[in-house]
Amino acid sequence: MQFEELVDELARRMTDSSFISGTISQSRTKSDEVKRVKVKPIELKGHLHLQFEYQFERILQHENVPASEVHGKLSELLERYKQVHAEFADEKIHVQLSKKFKVMWKSDQIHSKKVVDLSHNRKKQYLLDDTTPYPFLIRLGVQSPDGKVKKQKYDKFRQINRFIEFIDDSLTHLPKDRTIRILDFGSGKSYLTFALYHYLRIEKGLDINVTGLDLKKEVIEECRQIAQDLNYDNLEFLVGDINDYNEETAVDMVVTLHACDVATDMALARAVRWGARVILSVPCCQHELFGQIQSPELQVLLKHGLIKERFSALATDSIRAELLSLVGYESQLLEFIDMEHTPKNILIRAYRTEKRHSTETIQQYKAFRDMLGAKPFLEKELLQSNHLFLSE
Numbered sequence: 001m002q003f004e005e006l007v008d009e010l011a012r013r014m015t016d017s018s019f020i021s022g023t024i025s026q027s028r029t030k031s032d033e034v035k036r037v038k039v040k041p042i043e044l045k046g047h048l049h050l051q052f053e054y055q056f057e058r059i060l061q062h063e064n065v066p067a068s069e070v071h072g073k074l075s076e077l078l079e080r081y082k083q084v085h086a087e088f089a090d091e092k093i094h095v096q097l098s099k100k101f102k103v104m105w106k107s108d109q110i111h112s113k114k115v116v117d118l119s120h121n122r123k124k125q126y127l128l129d130d131t132t133p134y135p136f137l138i139r140l141g142v143q144s145p146d147g148k149v150k151k152q153k154y155d156k157f158r159q160i161n162r163f164i165e166f167i168d169d170s171l172t173h174l175p176k177d178r179t180i181r182i183l184d185f186g187s188g189k190s191y192l193t194f195a196l197y198h199y200l201r202i203e204k205g206l207d208i209n210v211t212g213l214d215l216k217k218e219v220i221e222e223c224r225q226i227a228q229d230l231n232y233d234n235l236e237f238l239v240g241d242i243n244d245y246n247e248e249t250a251v252d253m254v255v256t257l258h259a260c261d262v263a264t265d266m267a268l269a270r271a272v273r274w275g276a277r278v279i280l281s282v283p284c285c286q287h288e289l290f291g292q293i294q295s296p297e298l299q300v301l302l303k304h305g306l307i308k309e310r311f312s313a314l315a316t317d318s319i320r321a322e323l324l325s326l327v328g329y330e331s332q333l334l335e336f337i338d339m340e341h342t343p344k345n346i347l348i349r350a351y352r353t354e355k356r357h358s359t360e361t362i363q364q365y366k367a368f369r370d371m372l373g374a375k376p377f378l379e380k381e382l383l384q385s386n387h388l389f390l391s392e
């Protein structure tokens, strides 16, 4: 395919009804201030436009281009950038341009068709927006006093926003007639704890009581000081080990963000014990299974250290999700942040239900576990607390 044909093809495809979104990146000049350009279709006054979002180091700028002018705009951008990713209802494409504008085109079919939503601002960019100054984000060093998100903190800002979206989606599962009890385990500097407090208490006016728990004394003291200075009532920070934290009888929501290795399992086990209605957990450093997995059937895969590490992490999270479903949760593994921003991109979401699991699901779980030779920490915890029964 020639360069001109590429522009024709992209302009045609991006202005038909199957286009979902795209990213144009890899500037040919290092000094280019626009690092990447995101593209999505929108409808303005009944007419299709493409919205180009120019991502500078600190700010975003938007330009809405009518369908008739998209060809010219793409031609201009593809002179400047070497890479295009685009997603359509039934296909993902990846284009790489060489120094001499040689086109490499790769495409993958998508089997579950997506629906294209054209309403302008179909989703608010962020629940916490990146120009409003938030006192807690300023105190935590994420924003400067004028509300600008600091460059080195943008990933964290993105993560907490995404997490808040999941919290927002889960609100229908939480009680409406009493205080909502929320625990953040392994809260660390507590970006998430403060953000969820701000969103639920200050923006939504909900009656909540939040605790952040972490091993690090100095960090927790700093969080306490910030909460006190900002007059955040019903928000406390405790120093302690998740595994020794047995203070609660009932909790409504348990969250974890990057609680290391089995600290995630400790949190999940407690959430189940306390009957939490909502569990949202983004794991990290899933090392447990790496040291356990042994399987002649998987030897082709396991002999590569890198693959073994990734596979162990994926198997750990699959086992976690399965165990949660075996104890009555509707559990899903969802994309947290896209891979471009962090490899720690899986979120475990579990809503408590009254569902009973079938004997078949127990057998499937055991077969998978035994094939790997895994002895999952979470399984032991759930068996011990009499929430899990595997002998059916």
Ligand SMILES: C[S@@+](CC[C@H](N)C(=O)[O-])C[C@H]1O[C@@H](n2cnc3c(N)ncnc32)[C@H](O)[C@@H]1O
Binding pocket: 185, 186, 187, 188, 189, 190, 191, 192, 213, 214, 215, 216, 240, 241, 242, 243, 256, 257, 258, 259, 260, 263
């Ligand atoms: C990678 S940090 C993440 C902190 C925070 N959630 C965030 O996303 O910014 C992991 C935190 O988990 C805490 N942690 C690990 N194991 C723990 C345990 N057993 N009990 C309490 N906290 C723990 C660590 O002290 C650390 O602050």
